[in-house]
Amino acid sequence: MKTPDNWLTIAVTGLNAIDSPGPGIAVIRALREGLNRPVRIIGLSYETLEPGIYMHDVVDKTYQIPYPAAGTTALMNRLQYIHEKENLQLIIPNFDAELPQFIKLAQTLRSMGIATFLPAAEQFEARDKVNLYQFGQNNQLLVPRDKIIHTVAELQSCEDAFGYPLVVKGKFYDAVVAYTLEQAQKAFYKISAKWGLPIIVQEFITGTEINIAVLGDGTGRMISAIPMRKLYITDKGKAWSGITLEDESLLQLAQAFTDATKWKGGCELEIMRTAKNELYIMEINPRFPAWIYLTAAAGQNQPAALARMALGEEQPVYEGYEAGKIFVRYSWDHITDIKEFHQISGKGEL
Amino acid sequence: MYLRKNIATSESGFIFNPATGDSFSANPVAAEILLQLKQGNGAAQIKEWLLESYEVEPLRLERDWDEFINQLKEANLLES
Numbered sequence: 472m473k474t475p476d477n478w479l480t481i482a483v484t485g486l487n488a489i490d491s492p493g494p495g496i497a498v499i500r501a502l503r504e505g506l507n508r509p510v511r512i513i514g515l516s517y518e519t520l521e522p523g524i525y526m527h528d529v530v531d532k533t534y535q536i537p538y539p540a541a542g543t544t545a546l547m548n549r550l551q552y553i554h555e556k557e558n559l560q561l562i563i564p565n566f567d568a569e570l571p572q573f574i575k576l577a578q579t580l581r582s583m584g585i586a587t588f589l590p591a592a593e594q595f596e597a598r599d600k601v602n603l604y605q606f607g608q609n610n611q612l613l614v615p616r617d618k619i620i621h622t623v624a625e626l627q628s629c630e631d632a633f634g635y636p637l638v639v640k641g642k643f644y645d646a647v648v649a650y651t652l653e654q655a656q657k658a659f660y661k662i663s664a665k666w667g668l669p670i671i672v673q674e675f676i677t678g679t680e681i682n683i684a685v686l687g688d689g690t691g692r693m694i695s696a697i698p699m700r701k702l703y704i705t706d707k708g709k710a711w712s713g714i715t716l717e718d719e720s721l722l723q724l725a726q727a728f729t730d731a732t733k734w735k736g737g738c739e740l741e742i743m744r745t746a747k748n749e750l751y752i753m754e755i756n757p758r759f760p761a762w763i764y765l766t767a768a769a770g771q772n773q774p775a776a777l778a779r780m781a782l783g784e785e786q787p788v789y790e791g792y793e794a795g796k797i798f799v800r801y802s803w804d805h806i807t808d809i810k811e812f813h814q815i816s817g818k819g820e821l
Numbered sequence: 822m823y824l825r826k827n828i829a830t831s832e833s834g835f836i837f838n839p840a841t842g843d844s845f846s847a848n849p850v851a852a853e854i855l856l857q858l859k860q861g862n863g864a865a866q867i868k869e870w871l872l873e874s875y876e877v878e879p880l881r882l883e884r885d886w887d888e889f890i891n892q893l894k895e896a897n898l899l900e901s
Contacts, residue, residue, distance in 0.1 A: 679841070700842035717827060717839040794839035795829065 472532075472557055474511050480557055481778065482513040485565030485761075486523025486530065490802075491707045494565040496523050497764040498774045499530065505767055505775025513557050515564075519816045525807040532557070535819040543572050547579065554583060561586045561781050563774070565758050567643050570595060588781035590689075590735050590757060597732060598755035600640060600671050606755075610731035612724075613751045617673040626655050629672040638673040641666035646708070648675060676753070678745040681716065684759065684766050685725045686773045688780055689735030695771040695789040696725035698742075699762060702797070710762055710800075715769045717794035724750050737763070737773055762798060769796040822890065823900045824858040832856075838898060845896060850875070851889065864890075 474480060481502060485493030499512050514533035516524050524533040534553045537545040553559065562585055564573045573580075574595060577587045589595075597606050607614025615638075618629050629637055630652060639658035640646040643666050649655035659670055680701060686694040698721040703712035721742065728740060737759040743751045759774065766773040771789040779786045815821040824830075829837040834852035836845040847855060850871075857867045864886070871882055893899050 702842065714842040715839075716842050718841075794827075795837055 472511070474558070475509070478509045478511055479506060479778070479782075480511045480513060480560050482515050482553070482557075482559050482562045483530075483565065484515045484517075484536075484563070484569060486514045486516050486521040486533065487518070488522045488526075490705060491709050492761040492800075493521075494759045494761045494763055496526070496529060497761055498563055498565060498759055499523075500764050501767040501772050501774035502778060503529075505772035506778060511557075513553065513559065515553075515562075516815070519812065522805055524815055524821055525805055525811055533815065533821050535815065539569050539572055543575055546572055547576055550576070550580070550585075551583075554585060559585045561588075561778055563587075563777065564589070567757060570757055586781040586783075588689075588736050588777050590732075590738075594732050594734060595757055598738075598757060600642060600754060601669060603752070603755065607752060610727070612727060612731070613749055615674045615676050615751055615753065617671050619669045619671055620659075621668050621670075623656055623659050626652060626659060626672065629655070633672070633674040636675045638675055640671040640673060642669060642671070673753075676743045676745065676751050678743040678749075678751075680753075681721065681742040681744055682710070682713075682760060682762075683721055683725050683740040683742060684737065684763055684773060685729060685734065685740060686737050686776055687729045687732070687734035688786070689733060691730050691733045692788060693726050693729040694776050694780070694786060695766065695773050696722050697766045697769055697771055697773070697792055698722070698725075699765060703799075712797065712799045713762055713765065715765060715792065715794050715796045720748075720750060724752075728752070728755070737777055765796060765798045766792075768798065769793045822858070822864055823861070824855065824893075825898060825900055828859070828898055830855050830859060836896075836898065838896075841897060843896065845898075854889070 483495045483499055485495030487493040488496045503510055511531050514523050514530035515536045516533050517538055523530050536549050564570055573587060574589050574592050577589055580587055601619055604614050604617045636648050636650045638646055639649050639655055641662040645662045647658035649658050663670055681698055683696055683698045685696045688694055698716040698718060699713045700716055701710040701713045705711050739756040739760040740752055741754040743753050763773060769792040771792050776786050811821055827839050834847035836847055854867055868882060
């Protein structure tokens with residue numbers, strides 16, 4: 472589609488604004504508010520009932536794209552088709568599982584005139600759950616001890632090493648706190664059936680859970696870091712409400728992470744602050760979190776800053792933000808027509 | 822004894838610790854004490870003001886004061 476010259480056409484994934492939401496809708500909201508120019512948003516969806524597909528005031532047009540399992544060629548073919556139609560200038564992928572393919576395709580996309588702003592494959596791998604403990608050791612960052620296991624029998628050695636409770640985690644998603652061997656076994660089977668192997672078993676750290684949304688420019692410069700504490704948590708452990716915090720030690724930790732990785736793009740550090748004020752990195756998500764709009768509300772619009780950097784524009788380091796800014800998520804029954812469902816299901820675009 | 826610098830208080834008695842995200846509600850007397858602590862007034866000065874402003878025995882005041890300060894410490898609102 473031909474748009475006026477000053478328009479930006481940006482493709483975004485993660486339109487699944489459900490109870491365990493993808494970040495796409497929040498990213499789009501921040502882009503529309505923070506770029507000071509008209510934006511045409513192209514949604515990239517996997518499933519036909521991702522709510523963002525039907526939210527036409529948020530997403531201008533949506534195209535389905537193949538699941539990561541279909542391979543990079545299938546994804547590239549689809550992106551070429553979409554690019555011919557829409558003349559994309561930037562793609563912001565928002566799912567952990569799709570990122571390796573977009574990282575692989577970044578150069579090719581660049582040659583087509585499509586920008587991305589993603590970590591290098593090595594950066595992506597270093598913070599992977601499977602490598603996280605070693606990452607912490609290498610960079611003097613506190614990370615809970617863990618064991619990477621492939622069989623249920625190996626749980627016994629985890630019990631010997633960590634005792635109970637311990638945390639059983641999937642490679643991409645899901646985590647269960649297990650208090651007995653039976654619970655750990657059940658979690659192993661359930662999570663491995665859904666996400667495959669290996670399974671990560673981590674020592675249990677108690678404390679206050681804090682998340683930090685971080686944006687790095689790829690040279691070690693931290694453009695923004697906004698810490699948030701969850702105030703209301705769903706049964707899946709997702710934040711339904713949260714508040715921005717002001718704490719220098721959290722910003723220092725985010726800076727230490729950025730220094731160590733030269734992180735490029737957005738990410739989320741999941742932190743546990745113990746009663747002794749130790750800050751453990753529990754997990755590093757390699758993309759914006761679903762609550763990313765809070766960064767914009769607090770005064771540091773990370774998605775807009777990422778877009779500017781991706782497009783080669785100047786982006787100074789953000790200074791200051793508002794502590795005590797709260798988000799409260801809500802659900803809404805969006806009404807659409809069967810014709811729209813047919814269109815996305817049958818033609819793969821809406 | 823000082824209230825942590827970044828603690829936000831309001832006249833209505835709402836207290837917010839931006840470092841932890843914790844918030845509390847204080848009654849009017851506690852809110853006034855917090856305001857005075859924030860202004861840098863010392864314990865002796867505030868207790869004197871309390872004795873002048875309220876009908877309270879000095880012994881009772883000391884007991885209530887210790888309890889209140891312990892609550893502030895537990896809530897991580899005082900400089901360590």
